[in-house]
Every structure is written in C-alpha cells, then in structure tokens.
Amino acid sequence: MMKTSDGLIYLKIPSNKFFLGLVRKVITELAERMDYSQEDIAKIELAVDEACTNVIQYAYTSEEKISFKGGKDEAIEIRVNINPKRIIINISDKGKEFDFGSYKLPDITAHFKEMQIHGLGLYIIKNFMDEVSYERSPDGVNTLKLVKYIKK
Amino acid sequence: MPACEITIEKIDFEEPIHIVRITGALDAYSFPDFEIKVRDIFEKSGRNIILDFGKLDYISSAGLGALMGFAKIARQNNGDLIILKPTPKIGSIIDVLGLSKFIKVFWDEKTALNSFVSKAG
Numbered sequence: 001m002m003k004t005s006d007g008l009i010y011l012k013i014p015s016n017k018f019f020l021g022l023v024r025k026v027i028t029e030l031a032e033r034m035d036y037s038q039e040d041i042a043k044i045e046l047a048v049d050e051a052c053t054n055v056i057q058y059a060y061t062s063e064e065k066i067s068f069k070g071g072k073d074e075a076i077e078i079r080v081n082i083n084p085k086r087i088i089i090n091i092s093d094k095g096k097e098f099d100f101g102s103y104k105l106p107d108i109t110a111h112f113k114e115m116q117i118h119g120l121g122l123y124i125i126k127n128f129m130d131e132v133s134y135e136r137s138p139d140g141v142n143t144l145k146l147v148k149y150i151k152k
Numbered sequence: 153m154p155a156c157e158i159t160i161e162k163i164d165f166e167e168p169i170h171i172v173r174i175t176g177a178l179d180a181y182s183f184p185d186f187e188i189k190v191r192d193i194f195e196k197s198g199r200n201i202i203l204d205f206g207k208l209d210y211i212s213s214a215g216l217g218a219l220m221g222f223a224k225i226a227r228q229n230n231g232d233l234i235i236l237k238p239t240p241k242i243g244s245i246i247d248v249l250g251l252s253k254f255i256k257v258f259w260d261e262k263t264a265l266n267s268f269v270s271k272a273g
Binding site: 017018020021024038039042045046049050053056057108109112113120121124 | 155177179180181210212213214216217220240241244245249250251253254
C-alpha cells in the first residue's frame with residue numbers, strides 16, 4: 001500500500017443535518033486511503049457524525065429557525081490533519097458552550113436494559129476514538145478534538 | 153437519490169408482521185421519516201416488527217435510539233421488534249455497543265418470521 005501523505009483537509013458546512021452524509025463521505029474516503037481496519041473506519045465515521053449532530057442539535061439549537069444555508073455564524077468547521085500514524089479531526093462551532101468536564105460516561109448496559117438511549121452519541125465518540133478533548137476559546141469557538149491512531 | 157428509503161411490507165402470519173426495509177443511511181437527518189413510519193405501524197395496532205437492515209449501510213445513535221424505543225413499545229404490547237440481516241459493518245457496531253443482547257438479530261427472513269410464531273405458540 002502507498003504511504004499516507006501528511007496533509008490538512010478543511011471542510012466547512014452549514015449547521016444542518018442535510019450535510020451529515022457529505023461529512024461522512026469525506027471522512028470515510030480519507031480513512032480508507034490510510035491503513036485503518038474496516039471496523040476503525042466505521043468507528044471514525046460514526047464518531048464524526050455524532051459530533052457534528054451534537055453541534056447542530058445542541059450548540060446551535062434552532063435548526064428549523066435558521067435558513068437552509070445556516071445563519072451567519074451557524075457553521076461547522078471540520079479540520080482534518082493526517083499523517084501515516086494517525087488522524088486528528090477538529091470540529092469547531094460558535095454555538096453554546098458544552099460542559100464537557102462534567103459529562104460522565106453512562107453505564108450503557110444499564111441504559112439498554114431500561115431501553116433508554118440518552119447520551120449514546122457522546123458515549124460513541126468517547127469509546128470509538130483514542131483521544132477526545134474539548135476546548136472553548138476566549139472568542140467563543142468550541143472545538144472538539146478527536147484522535148485515532150493506526151494500529152500496527 | 154434520497155439519503156434513506158423506507159418501504160413497509162405487511163405479512164399476514166398468525167398475526168400481522170410488518171417488515172420495514174431500510175435502504176441507505178439512517179442518521180439524524182433521515183431519522184424523522186423512519187420514526188413517523190414505524191409509529192404509524194404501532195398506531196394501527198401492529199406490534200410485530202422486523203427491521204430489514206440488508207441494504208442499510210449506515211446507522212447513527214439517532215437510529216439506534218429509535219430501535220430501543222420501538223422495541224420497548226413493541227414488547228409493552230406483547231409484540232417484539234427484531235433486526236434482520238445487518239451488514240457486517242452495522243452488525244459489528246451493534247455488537248460493540250452491546251445492543252444485540254437486547255434486540256434479537258436474524259440472518260434469514262423465514263427464521264425471523266418464525267420467531268414470532270414460536271413466541272405466540
């Protein structure tokens with residue numbers, strides 16, 4: 001297989017669920033060109049989708065109120081940094097702050113026993129990626145950083 | 153091409169079984185349509201649902217959450233909701249999350265249909 005190049009890829013989408021499929025296509029296409037297993041590609045795809053969905057649903061709450069193209073600042077920026085060892089995906093928005101520190105991973109089995117599923121998106125993000133961190137800049141930009149290493 | 157296409161087939165077994173076939177991606181965008189169609193089955197007194205995932209190539213937490221919610225409603229009405237023929241990709245996600253402990257998965261339609269009979273009998 002060809003060696004993966006170092007590279008930065010930028011993608012900016014309106015905060016609208018219509019574009020989730022596009023983000024998944026770009027991310028999976030990229031991950032497939034790297035040395036990830038099919039299972040890891042599926043995990044990266046799902047984690048990025050869940051992260052973008054959370055931004056649309058919670059950071060920018062009023063999806064139905066904004067125009068199809070999104071409001072002025074209602075966009076999601078996805079910056080992907082790849083090298084032969086790993087992929088880093090930074091997902092940024094200018095919406096509401098997320099209290100990432102106080103989020104506790106739910107006991108998913110207990111959840112399923114009750115047939116509930118709250119918090120599954122974040123559970124997927126945290127479990128499917130190797131590193132997950134959140135930062136809010138002084139000028140109000142939220143960034144969720146996702147890292148996945150290529151298993152040797 | 154739409155992100156997701158849903159067709160419903162009603163089979164008159166001992167009691168009606170609805171096979172919901174989903175093609176494409178079940179994500180936060182396509183999920184409302186899925187939810188409306190399955191709720192409609194419950195509202196018309198259907199309680200036995202087979203979700204055919206044979207042509208489903210993606211599912212996110214919105215869809216997985218709906219599965220759990222609908223399985224709960226089906227069981228409260230003494231019916232059930234089961235999954236048919238998930239692709240390896242979706243099958244492994246369901247396994248990794250431990251969902252297969254709570255929702256039955258079948259690989260052929262006949263066995264899936266018969267699972268409702270043996271339950272009623």
